Amino acid sequence: MGQTITVTVNGTAHTAEVEQRTLLVHFLREALNLTGTHIGCDTSTCGCCTVHLDGETVLSCSLLAVQADGHAVRTVEGLEQNGELHPIQKAFHENHGLQCGFCTPGMMMSALGVIEQHPDASDDEIREALEGNLCRGTGYQNLGAGVRSAAVEMARN
Amino acid sequence: MIPSTLEYTKATSLDEALAAVKAGARPLAGGMSLMPMMRLRLAAPGAVVDLGGVPELVGICEDGDEIAVGAMTTHRSVANDPLIREHCHVVAQAAAGVGSMTIRNRGTIGGSLAHADPHGDLPAAILAAGGAVIVRGSGGERRIDVGDLITSYLTTSLAEDELITQVRLPKGAGQSAYAKFHRRAIDWSIIGVGVSIGADGVRAAATGVGDHPTRLTGFESVLNAGGSLEDAIAKAGEGLSPLGDLDGSTEYKLHLVGVLAAQAHAEASSR
Ligand SMILES: Cc1cc2nc3c(=O)[nH]c(=O)nc-3n(C[C@H](O)[C@H](O)[C@H](O)COP(=O)(O)OP(=O)(O)OC[C@H]3O[C@@H](n4cnc5c(N)ncnc54)[C@H](O)[C@@H]3O)c2cc1C
Ligand code: FES
Ligand code: FES
Numbered sequence: 362m363g364q365t366i367t368v369t370v371n372g373t374a375h376t377a378e379v380e381q382r383t384l385l386v387h388f389l390r391e392a393l394n395l396t397g398t399h400i401g402c403d404t405s406t407c408g409c410c411t412v413h414l415d416g417e418t419v420l421s422c423s424l425l426a427v428q429a430d431g432h433a434v435r436t437v438e439g440l441e442q443n444g445e446l447h448p449i450q451k452a453f454h455e456n457h458g459l460q461c462g463f464c465t466p467g468m469m470m471s472a473l474g475v476i477e478q479h480p481d482a483s484d485d486e487i488r489e490a491l492e493g494n495l496c497r498g499t500g501y502q503n504l505g506a507g508v509r510s511a512a513v514e515m516a517r518n
Numbered sequence: 519m520i521p522s523t524l525e526y527t528k529a530t531s532l533d534e535a536l537a538a539v540k541a542g543a544r545p546l547a548g549g550m551s552l553m554p555m556m557r558l559r560l561a562a563p564g565a566v567v568d569l570g571g572v573p574e575l576v577g578i579c580e581d582g583d584e585i586a587v588g589a590m591t592t593h594r595s596v597a598n599d600p601l602i603r604e605h606c607h608v609v610a611q612a613a614a615g616v617g618s619m620t621i622r623n624r625g626t627i628g629g630s631l632a633h634a635d636p637h638g639d640l641p642a643a644i645l646a647a648g649g650a651v652i653v654r655g656s657g658g659e660r661r662i663d664v665g666d667l668i669t670s671y672l673t674t675s676l677a678e679d680e681l682i683t684q685v686r687l688p689k690g691a692g693q694s695a696y697a698k699f700h701r702r703a704i705d706w707s708i709i710g711v712g713v714s715i716g717a718d719g720v721r722a723a724a725t726g727v728g729d730h731p732t733r734l735t736g737f738e739s740v741l742n743a744g745g746s747l748e749d750a751i752a753k754a755g756e757g758l759s760p761l762g763d764l765d766g767s768t769e770y771k772l773h774l775v776g777v778l779a780a781q782a783h784a785e786a787s788s789r
Binding site for chain 2: 362364380381382383384387403404405406408411417418419420422423424425427428471474475489490492493494495
């Protein structure tokens, strides 16, 4: 069945007709062309597809697009503002927090899920927030360092 | 994969949700188990009813000597709730250990019980505490002890048209704890054990030891007869024979039951 939905993505309202079985991640990638949000599994285990729904982290592969009707979604494309990288993007860059980059969008959205609410999160809390994000490249150490340095930077601003 | 064709409705009241379920729709709670099953096409419901807009199903409140927890309350809310942390610690601790932060943001206590995964943490923790569920269907409302709810792998004693509306947690389970063993942070428990030391003695229950969460009657009976912890641990796996698989052999899993029962008991005693 089709349904017309309106979802605010990175501040812009988008109205579209979708099949009710469409996953939010497919809506973002295919209807809106926002391909920064990745798909890495069919079992809700990798975290590549993490976005924010009304300020909370969710797996966009495990939510129907119709469930986001009337809600606000933030994706990795919403981080950079006016050509300026977001502190989390800068920190990943400076700390070599990525290798191939496949996990990076989800990693950054999960990290923001904790440090935006708790800028003084401990290293353990940061690690815990990233438990649902798998990375096959970095070995996680530089990722943690990147998130910590972004948290410090964001608390300063 | 994309789920197969379905009709989606979002219920705005419990009556609406019950009517949809009666008409054959599959309840959708946090979707943390149902959505992956639909993506893998292990489940292909023709219709789903989203319970996310039903106000009667969310929230936590004190009710006499119990805590009433709405079925749609998320793991995150259960883990952070001061009432549950104080009076039914084992359940808060199990909820805090589910999956990842993002899974805890959406997964629900009612969904965990209805899904009845043989490695689920919440069912074992609630069984250790001595909790129950309130369910509603066309036959009216009834109360089921959690020990009688889960009957086998992914199978419950709920009728097709029944919904879990509430989970009832006893307030006398403050001196309790949950211990689990898994390999990667996000993994399900290979074995998990909840222990509660209440006015009626020690209750303990494990997940991962069979097709449903199971009371550790050997462990309980030694301690409740005044025996030593050492003897209780030796009896923790009595009557159990967890399936040997890629996670470990039967002997290894039985060893874990003893280790985790000891850990949970020590933590519960110190509270
Ligand atoms: C990567 C990953 C790791 C996980 N790790 C753990 C873990 O370590 N420990 C653990 O315990 N769990 C774990 N889970 C599962 C998690 O706890 C889920 O939240 C839970 O199993 C299902 O809850 P839900 O609200 O998402 O339900 P859903 O997925 O929406 O529904 C599950 C089933 O229950 C039915 N249902 C839902 N609500 C009701 C209701 N009120 N009445 C009747 N039927 C209902 C649905 O129809 C469906 O059949 C994990 C999940 C994932 C994806
Ligand atoms: S794609 Fe793997 S968790 Fe969503
Ligand atoms: S950098 Fe490649 S998966 Fe993380």
